[in-house]
Amino acid sequence: xxxxxxxxxxxxxxxxxxxxxxxxxxxxxxxxxxxxxxxxxxxxxxxxxxxxxxxxxxxxxxxxxxxxxxxxxxxxxxxxxxxxxxxxxxxxxxxxxxxxxxxxxxxxxxxxxxxxxxxxxxxxxxxxxxxxxxxxxxxxxxxxxxxxxxxxxxxxxxxxxxxxxxxxxxxxxxxxxxxxxxxxxxxxxxxxxxxxxxxxxxxxxxxxxxxxxxxxxxxxxxxxxxxxxxxxxxxxxxxxxxxxxxxxxxxxxxxxxxxxxxxxxxxxxxxxxxxxxxxxxxxxxxxxxxxxxxxxxxxxxxxxxxxxxxxxxxxxxxxxxxxxxxxxxxxxxxxxxxxxxxxxxxxxxxxxxxxxxxxxxxxxxxxxxxxxxxxxxxxxxxxxxxxxxxxxx
Amino acid sequence: xxxxxxxxxxxxxxxxxxxxxxxxxxxxxxxxxxxxxxxxxxxxxxxxxxxxxxxxxxxxxxxxxxxxxxxxxxxxxxxxxxxxxxxxxxxxxxxxxxxxxxxxxxxxxxxxxxxxxxxxxxxxxxxxxxxxxxxxxxxxxxxxxxxxxxxxxxxxxxxxxxxxxxxxxxxxxxxxxxxxxxxxxxxxxxxxxxxxxxxxxxxxxxxxxxxxxxxxxxxxxxxxxxxxxxxxxxxxxxxxxxxxxxxxxxxxxxxxxxxxxxxxxxxxxxxxxxxxxxxxxxxxxxxxxxxxxxxxx
Numbered sequence: 001x002x003x004x005x006x007x008x009x010x011x012x013x014x015x016x017x018x019x020x021x022x023x024x025x026x027x028x029x030x031x032x033x034x035x036x037x038x039x040x041x042x043x044x045x046x047x048x049x050x051x052x053x054x055x056x057x058x059x060x061x062x063x064x065x066x067x068x069x070x071x072x073x074x075x076x077x078x079x080x081x082x083x084x085x086x087x088x089x090x091x092x093x094x095x096x097x098x099x100x101x102x103x104x105x106x107x108x109x110x111x112x113x114x115x116x117x118x119x120x121x122x123x124x125x126x127x128x129x130x131x132x133x134x135x136x137x138x139x140x141x142x143x144x145x146x147x148x149x150x151x152x153x154x155x156x157x158x159x160x161x162x163x164x165x166x167x168x169x170x171x172x173x174x175x176x177x178x179x180x181x182x183x184x185x186x187x188x189x190x191x192x193x194x195x196x197x198x199x200x201x202x203x204x205x206x207x208x209x210x211x212x213x214x215x216x217x218x219x220x221x222x223x224x225x226x227x228x229x230x231x232x233x234x235x236x237x238x239x240x241x242x243x244x245x246x247x248x249x250x251x252x253x254x255x256x257x258x259x260x261x262x263x264x265x266x267x268x269x270x271x272x273x274x275x276x277x278x279x280x281x282x283x284x285x286x287x288x289x290x291x292x293x294x295x296x297x298x299x300x301x302x303x304x305x306x307x308x309x310x311x312x313x314x315x316x317x318x319x320x321x322x323x324x325x326x327x328x329x330x331x332x333x334x335x336x337x338x339x340x341x342x343x344x345x346x347x348x349x350x351x352x353x354x355x356x357x358x359x360x361x362x363x364x365x366x367x368x369x370x371x372x373x374x375x376x377x378x379x380x381x382x383x384x385x386x387x388x389x390x391x392x393x
Numbered sequence: 394x395x396x397x398x399x400x401x402x403x404x405x406x407x408x409x410x411x412x413x414x415x416x417x418x419x420x421x422x423x424x425x426x427x428x429x430x431x432x433x434x435x436x437x438x439x440x441x442x443x444x445x446x447x448x449x450x451x452x453x454x455x456x457x458x459x460x461x462x463x464x465x466x467x468x469x470x471x472x473x474x475x476x477x478x479x480x481x482x483x484x485x486x487x488x489x490x491x492x493x494x495x496x497x498x499x500x501x502x503x504x505x506x507x508x509x510x511x512x513x514x515x516x517x518x519x520x521x522x523x524x525x526x527x528x529x530x531x532x533x534x535x536x537x538x539x540x541x542x543x544x545x546x547x548x549x550x551x552x553x554x555x556x557x558x559x560x561x562x563x564x565x566x567x568x569x570x571x572x573x574x575x576x577x578x579x580x581x582x583x584x585x586x587x588x589x590x591x592x593x594x595x596x597x598x599x600x601x602x603x604x605x606x607x608x609x610x611x612x613x614x615x616x617x618x619x620x621x622x623x624x625x626x627x628x629x630x631x632x633x634x635x636x637x638x639x640x641x642x643x644x645x646x647x648x649x650x651x652x653x654x655x656x657x658x659x660x661x662x663x664x665x666x667x668x669x670x671x672x673x674x675x676x677x678x679x680x681x682x683x684x685x686x687x688x689x690x
Contacts, residue, residue, distance in 0.1 A: 121496055121497075123583040123584055124614060126499070126584045127500060127504075196497060199495055201496060226496045226497070228493045229496070231470070232495070273647025274555020274558035274608070274610055274647075274648070275555065275558045275561060275678070276646070277637040277640055278636040278637075278677075278678035281660075281677065284638070286677075326557045326561055328519075328539060329420070329540055357564070359540060381677075381679040382677060382679035382680075385677075
């Protein structure tokens with residue numbers, strides 16, 4: 001789960017990670033008032049969407065730049081008026097762009113130097129890892145590729161936590177000393193506490209900056225939380241903004257279905273995450289393009305299958321559907337009944353290929369046969385992929 | 394032989410009184426597995442389906458029954474504690490089926506297991522099956538949630554992160570008239586107890602395993618590490634498959650661990666590492682059986 005920049009700033013404040021003065025505004029007038037209360041000679045006005053590349057983005061009304069640096073509260077109001085209620089297109093939003101309903105207004109602090117700082121969960125070592133670099137403000141993946149020696153990793157013991165010597169090592173590598181080193185130590189300690197207590201899977205500050213007055217501040221932040229742990233952080237779960245997501249993904253989540261929309265035209269409905277990925281792969285391998293990832297889980301009910309069908313049928317790009325079920329414990333007849341139930345509620349206008357295998361498969365096939373639902377039966381997964389690709393071409 | 398478990402293995406089910414745990418405990422009993430105890434705190438003294446005694450603690454269950462293995466079916470908030478209880482009791486193997494355990498919990502559990510002799514498989518896994526010689530492979534050891542009847546006793550070792558994809562591979566092997574020594578689902582979480590590499594080593598040392606199917610998916614570098622080891626040390630033919638070539642980067646594909654991030658953990662990189670190690674890679678999931686045949690020559 002991702003959150004907005006202003007929400008990240010609020011979390012930072014709660015845990016003592018220093019950030020520039022600033023607040024979120026819902027209207028242009030609010031934006032001006034915030035600027036007046038900050039009282040600086042330079043302000044940043046930032047569109048609040050879950051996408052990178054905001055600064056270089058373009059609004060559909062023609063306004064250039066989802067991040068503006070301006071000099072007066074009046075200019076803050078003008079910039080905010082151009083952003084709020086408008087759709088911003090960046091290299092990460094796709095052509096449809098994202099609606100900006102809030103902007104953050106912050107003191108545009110004097111920057112001495114930019115750094116990169118992140119904490120993430122290192123799966124190979126089963127512990128948090130701090131990633132830091134002097135190359136702040138850039139795409140860290142590019143830095144990792146071109147100058148890997150400028151990226152410094154520090155593995156943190158899962159039970160001992162961050163130790164002072166680890167901070168000293170990082171300061172040395174980043175060239176931080178004096179007040180900057182003290183500020184960095186304090187910030188990193190707070191950030192590690194936040195990372196663990198909030199069950200983050202990643203927190204990234206890019207850039208982290210030092211100022212001429214010796215401060216160390218987080219200028220922008222990106223969070224990713226462990227979905228498995230949200231049950232114990234209701235205050236974080238509340239930060240979830242469904243308007244930032246594919247409506248079909250939001251709908252699927254209501255029924256405990258795992259759905260991810262893709263660009264293709266062949267929808268698939270599968271039980272199990274591994275098999276669902278493999279089904280997408282075989283569609284592509286056979287010359288088709290998968291329209292989605294959809295795992296109905298190991299113990300799906302008839303109702304879930306019906307809703308899964310409704311969701312994939314609501315994608316206008318879908319021209320064919322492949323159902324691939326290996327009913328290990330799951331009863332193939334339950335899936336069959338779900339398909340029949342769904343076909344009664346959703347008018348199926350595209351070819352449907354069904355491959356059932358496993359537990360109670362004979363009954364499942366019988367249910368489908370007797371239902372009168374127009375479908376193409378397949379013997380195995382390769383056969384199913386061939387048939388669905390053939391059916392749409 | 395086989396690895397990890399056999400028909401004599403005595404098993405405890407943690408969370409036997411829950412719907413999910415109970416259902417699969419019964420399926421394991423039907424398969425012929427020696428489910429000798431259940432553990433649910435507060436329900437000690439009761440009996441599961443008139444057959445299996447329930448205890449409050451693992452310590453008591455082990456003292457009374459001599460069990461050496463447990464399967465964890467308890468809900469995510471309590472699963473880490475359940476695993477550690479079995480580690481504390483000195484069990485040989487804990488198989489954690491539970492899906493949705495917070496990653497920081499698993500991080501602490503794994504750190505807490507350092508220096509102990511217990512092996513953890515999972516979490517978020519289908520479990521372990523060593524097929525038996527009876528009809529539909531009954532009479533073997535089934536720990537977890539895999540369908541027993543798709544197996545057949547034989548000499549192919551199967552290791553995989555995914556559940557249904559494992560069943561697909563097992564079914565292809567069985568349909569070809571071959572069978573499995575042991576099938577191990579290591580689970581789809583980013584932090585787990587046993588890796589592909591750990592299982593490859595066990596299969597390599599197991600005289601009953603003649604060939605191996607290794608199934609991976611996007612995310613992390615565990616498959617690459619296993620392949621690098623196999624290239625140097627594995628004496629047995631290996632067929633492989635990697636799921637997720639078409640998965641968009643940065644998205645979690647159902648499994649918490651199945652994510653390509655920062656260009657790491659792609660299907661292409663994993664397939665290339667496997668091919669480099671002499672592993673025969675199936676291009677589609679329906680060719681896993683064929684890949685195995687080719688690997689075996």
